[in-house]
Amino acid sequence: MSIPNPFTPTFGLTPAVPVGREGVIQAFDDALRAGPGAPARALFLVGTRGVGKTVVLNELEDAAHKQGWVTISETALAGIVDRIVYEHAPRVLRTIDDSLSRRKITGISAAGLGGITTEVSDKHEHRPGLRSVLNDITDILQKKNSGILVTIDEVHLDSASELAAIATAIQHLFREGRNIAVVFAGLPENVDKLLQHPGVTFLRRAVRVDLGAVTPEDVRLGLYKPVTDVDRQWDSAALDSAVMATRGFPFLIQLVGYYSWVRLSKSARQQIEKDHVVWAVEQAQRDLARLVIEPVLKDLPQLEYNFLVALSVGSGPQRTRDIAEELGKGSDTVSHYGRKLIAKHLVYSPQHGFYDYTIPGMREYFSQFDHQNTGPYFW
Incomplete structure (x- = not known):
């Protein structure tokens, strides 16, 4: 009998093992x-x-x-x-x-002797406001x-x-x-x-x-426990790779776990291996782009969008002056839009004068599409 997938990469559903909060x-x-x-x-x-x-x-x-x-x-x-x-x-x-209802006196006969009539009404039938x-x-x-x-x-x-x-x-x-x-x-x-x-x-x-990224220890628990709870295991190197791939992003924890389990369920093995995780990360990044990254970028002002594009040129955190050079703008202008993107939780500053993406996979997203849909920089 097949075991249901223990991960739930659906917005709003509580994971089997919620972590980090x-x-x-x-x-x-x-x-x-x-x-x-x-x-x-x-x-x-x-x-x-x-x-x-x-x-x-x-x-x-x-x-x-x-x-x-x-x-x-x-x-x-x-x-x-x-x-x-x-x-x-x-x-x-x-x-x-x-007391779901109450009785209210609606009529009294002559001199109040006998003949009291009542009716039942809903106690909470009418309320004037919040x-x-x-x-x-x-x-x-x-x-x-x-x-x-x-x-x-x-x-x-x-x-x-x-x-x-x-x-x-x-x-x-x-x-x-x-x-x-x-x-x-x-x-x-x-x-x-x-x-x-x-x-x-x-x-x-x-x-x-x-709410931001959770710790690597929390990620490890969030990936490890749902699998072991149903009598399956992780190869240690595979688990290390999965933890690194999520960068602490809660939705990505569920995606990587989900697709790792999908790959495992199609094999005869009892533990998630490195090749399962490699495939899972590819599928997870695709879903993350469609469900998280693209909706985030959809309504972003062009100036902030251009900042994100320029940030993808390097392989890691980029200096303000390098982003400014890529865009042909001054460092003060770049810093201004950097602060706006930090406020939107799209970038962060790992150290003074540097920026990097908050959402995992955003650099790969821009590199993959090679900015084909972005047009020129509109500054």
Whole structure:
């Protein structure tokens, strides 16, 4: 009987062995236990595609559930306030309220003697707004020594007005000492634009968690344990190669693991070998280009795109002056756009005056296509 692939390279699915985010999960867990006022009860998860924002949201929701909290999980699309008020809140109230309905007096006969008539109505049939339903929920949960977590993924400027309404309501609940926590997640450029909106002051006070690469030790565990848990093994050299190929990028961990397992399942061997990993890395880089790199580049301003192209000329971190020479521009101009790309988590500075890619495979991506689709530098 075949063994299902233990890796899940699909956005939003929690890996069999999630790694590298224990710190933020523990801080959040501690904040729920600490009570109202703990800073980590309001978090902002920020990172580029494939870095695992949604997976961390899933882990935080699991942490809340283990403490008996209820959750509302949403995406920042149009109508989010109405969905919380008219879909999620009634569901939560039906789940947590022991008295689903109440009787109300509708008529009394003469002199109030006998003849009292009643009708049954839904206790939570009509609610005027977001703050009111959240108040109702936290009132009930407070008696149960519990609370509610609201998570909102894919935040962006287009949803600013609704996110401002949510933030304002939650801010009031925070001030009242209610048991509520909120976690937002989004791409760096979307988050930065959103936080400039005048209506989201409360969001600026949330604890910002910038999600990046995980350590080689975490990568090794994330690749090794899912395989050994199903009674298969890694050749040590193959595992070393797989760890290096991922460069700590969470989505690439799942891709390399997934395709290594695919190759193994088509052989008669019981362990993943070096040739399995070589093939797996090729397949993983193809998927990474299609699912992460190309979407990142799609809406990038031409000046920043050109910077990334110029950065691919060398085999490793490039000096500011070398990038400037490649582009025919001054070092100050290059540094300006370098800072913009750092803010978007697309490049980083390993040392002063040097830049390199944050996303593995981006250098190979530009080299492979030889800039055929980029056109000339538009500076």
